[in-house]
């Protein structure tokens with residue numbers, strides 16, 4: 001009998017090599033090669049009996065008929081928002097996140113509230129465990145089917161038989177297919193299982209949500225090509241010590257990736273946070289130094305967020321820089337600008353920065369509020385609670401205009417702020433002057449802002 005041939009596969013990126021390698025030449029990771037049996041794709045196809053070869057002809061783009069895509073409303077506004085308005089039929093969505101962040105809770109909650117019949121396939125929990133969780137989550141529909149199964153060859157007939165409007169797989173790492181002889185969770189297994197499910201989704205127009213584990217670097221475990229294969233990749237993240245969770249789009253073939261959905265983890269599941277401004281703002285009294293408010297925009301949605309900073313004298317040689325929810329490199333850059341522009345003694349100070357609620361926000365318009373908070377703490381002068389900020393800061397200390405400034409201003413006004421500091425680059429934008437009653441302060445340089453806020457007491 002012929003000895004089965006094996007190959008070594010990088011568990012990080014899926015690269016193959018005939019012999020074991022310590023470092024993957026493709027992705028640069030160490031010690032990621034595992035020995036796996038070689039299987040040709042055709043053998044896999046024929047073994048699984050799914051899919052066939054069809055021949056397509058090239059057609060002119062103007063001849064292609066488009067169908068109106070009606071997106072499936074998941075009855076969860078934050079989830080719809082991240083997807084770009086609901087689930088596109090036949091699309092495959094991958095949700096990644098750390099253990100215990102709430103991936104199973106989120107997907108079960110969707111299964112229990114979506115009007116369509118949903119098949120929830122779990123390879124991790126027993127049916128009774130899922131039922132216990134479902135009881136807490138309070139279903140609004142009665143169309144959810146549960147299947148505890150890990151073999152794709154058994155799952156696909158169940159999908160065919162029940163004909164659900166949505167399939168949820170929890171998780172892709174626990175699945176296995178008989179056509180590949182490696183253990184579940186290996187690159188070959190993940191890739192083949194995903195391929196079989198994606199084919200089924202496309203051929204039958206059934207959307208599938210795949211839940212994926214992430215590895216210690218924060219990437220979705222398994223081959224990177226899994227992310228290429230699916231239509232949408234969402235990351236579910238949050239600080240486990242906080243109740244807020246953020247669902248962020250990393251890739252989306254049917255919408256933008258700049259939107260984020262915010263949830264709050266409560267005793268009875270995830271609650272949608274549709275008005276984050278009010279939650280992220282702790283209504284400080286204006287008597288505490290080191291606190292400022294930025295008006296940030298994520299996707300299309302503006303919200304005010306409180307920034308807290310603590311500056312203290314460095315006790316040991318190397319000063320500490322610690323941030324929660326803000327890019328540390330960006331903070332270092334802003335501190336260097338502060339040193340130059342405001343005489344902030346960078347080398348002798350520890351700086352701690354915290355975005356309230358533990359939510360990570362990626363918006364350059366937060367720069368100004370961050371600098372103000374740091375200087376406020378350093379000088380021990382509080383910032384007026386009715387003032388907020390929206391501006392990007394450049395290396396020379398100039399304040400740059402930011403996008404969607406009108407929306408930021410009206411959000412600030414709605415939340416009861418009396419003054420907003422923005423870039424003088426917005427002066428030409430006359431539309432903002434007519435819509436608001438809030439005082440708009442234009443500043444061109446960071447020094448102007450500091451003079452305005454701290455001059456009296458210096």
Ligand code: TYD
Nearest residue numbers: 099100101102103104105265266267268269
């Ligand atoms: P889970 O969805 O099991 O996480 P994942 O599938 O991402 O690993 O989330 C579990 C956590 O969520 C658990 O630690 C407890 C918490 N939780 C609540 O706080 N309230 C709830 O109603 C539920 C179902 C879970």
Ligand code: MG
Nearest residue numbers: 103104124170
């Ligand atoms: Mg889970």
